[in-house]
Amino acid sequence: MSNLAASELPIVILDAVAPTKQRCLLNRRGSAVWDVEGDRGRFAVKLGYPIEGTSEWPAQPWTALAPAREGHILFRLNVSVTYGEWEEGTWNVQPWREGPDLYDLWSPVRAEGSKVEPHLDVARSCAQTLADLHAKGWAHGDVQPAHFIIGMDATRLIDLALAHGQWVPEGYDFTYRGCLVHYEAPEISKAILETGEAVPTFESDVYGLGASLLISATGWRAVEYPDDAPRPVQRQAVADGRRRDVTMPGKLGPLVDAMLSYNPADRPTIGEVISALS
Template identity: 30%
Template sequence: MNAAPLSPEDPTELGGFELLGRIGHGGMGQVYLGESPGGEPAAVKVIKPSVVDSETRLRFAQEIEVLKTIWGPRIAAFLDADAEAEQPWLATEYIDGPDLRKHIHTHGSLPLVLAASLGATLAEALAGVHKQDLLHRDLKPANILLGPNGPKIIDFGLAVFTESSASLTAPNTVLGTPACMAPEQANGVKPLTSPVDVYALGAVLLYAATGHYPFQADNIHALFHLITKADARPDLTGAPEELVPLLTAMLSYDPQARPALSAVVKECRAVIETQGLKIAQARRRLTAHTAHTAATTVQDTPPVPDVPAVPAVPATPMDAMDAMDATDAAAFADLTTAALPQSPGATAPTVPLPQDAAAPAVYTPTVRAEPSPAVPDQPPVRPVAAPGTPPAAHRGRERTGPGPLRTSAQAKRVAQQLRETYAQRAKF
């Protein structure tokens, strides 16, 4: 996927990283493809000036501190950040590959062995996160990037330390992605514990194997009602028979009934071995499969050896909820900022939250914007400039960073091509 060109309002440099193009955006900010002075590619997240306030800076600083603490081969590495800058920014490792949600939408659900390999890989990664006394709290298909060296977890913006009940969230406000949210998280229970990530992983594994989530509904109010209903059973339709017992346990309403992450790894490994493969072989097949399909379209992709082709999964209303960006959030403003109806005649069901009798709570579900997918490092084809078109749309703008930029010739060519593309398409 090519990066979109920078606009005239975009910075060309932040903290020594030269910005080459736009990767994606969300309600809180923009993500750029950047390059360090030494040529290291990076995903640079910048908070929008319109939403920069003291609380946003505190939350952003919290994300930075979490990323400084966390590490592991399946975690996108922290590179640099500045929460006190005029435009707060954060640079992390750039993963060259699509996110899991996009992959499933385009190429269909994963075969049994590959789904089990993904489950084992992510469970082991989350176990490492938990050993560092952290929770992710927002694991979902869009936060898993399928890079050339295997899947990696991104976006620890909602991560918290396991023993802490402190929160920057307003009272009775729920943050996270509803489609993968554990019941206790949807109910506003604090502090959350490790089973919340086990549930989210179960939802991700189900989505990878079937293309749908545990609970589906036409609107977010009904979805929260299903998630928080103790006797509701997750929809495991289409799940491979070998994974049903594990998925059932991981998606249990009771957090104590969910397996430990080490047990998830063990069960996924057992599924792979019953298919006559070793765990390392399954991991290599998963990486080869996702890398191969990322480089082709679903129409002309020949099957990977020993991996059957699976038809693509159509979009559903649940996918739209999971993929909300800034534009979608505006359309769903009444769902993300207003309280759920509390009257007996309300059309949407009321979801009770733990509260003091003297102070009734107002339940305010908050849907976070989708993180941006990764972008390949190959530059787009140079367009033919129209007569009279200036060579760059950014001519005459001052850089925000001090000193000359020291970047590779290839980076400068990519930046020049992106700006020329923008100059041709600009309406002014």
């Protein structure tokens, strides 16, 4: 199907939220995300639909299931969420998280000639929210700067559709096929190249956090490959360990360097990351 079917909120969402204001933030690659406000509050609404195959990429039916899968995980984490099915796939309605993401917040750090250093308390808050997820038995599986929302009262980790570690209903579950390669650990990229699937772990999440801190503070990806390289080429570079040298000021430099270690066992645990930032 095209994106057209997700360009309007379905009736089931209108009934659930009764919006007075609504704004579509994203509608591509099998997912539409809406910012919705109404008398019942402000919400993020996600719609999933299958990606049709073309001559350039295979069909991706799993994207239709992602919102309900995330809805189940959020429910297990005691987040106020509703989710269900619509004619093209599944949906969820979850609390709106206000604030910049990590990459946007650290834009002054990346500015040419900047003397601004990345705030360790922000890095620590990102590590803590990831540690909280790990403590509940879930590996996030899609750690990236855009998924850390730095609010006035707390840092929150969003987009949990790819999380693994606890039971997920079979009807909403699907195989993990990696995430945005910029933040994908070498063992994940290697497994996907070899078998087409992988399992995210706490160690791969630590790698993702290290890569997120690096690119947010410097603008550089952890691994070198052409900007327009196909995903298999990107993954091969990650699997081959073509990592850049980490040059970051203060204690973040050696810490991020360790978090990006090729061998998962050589990376610090998320608890050790928090201790190093305290």
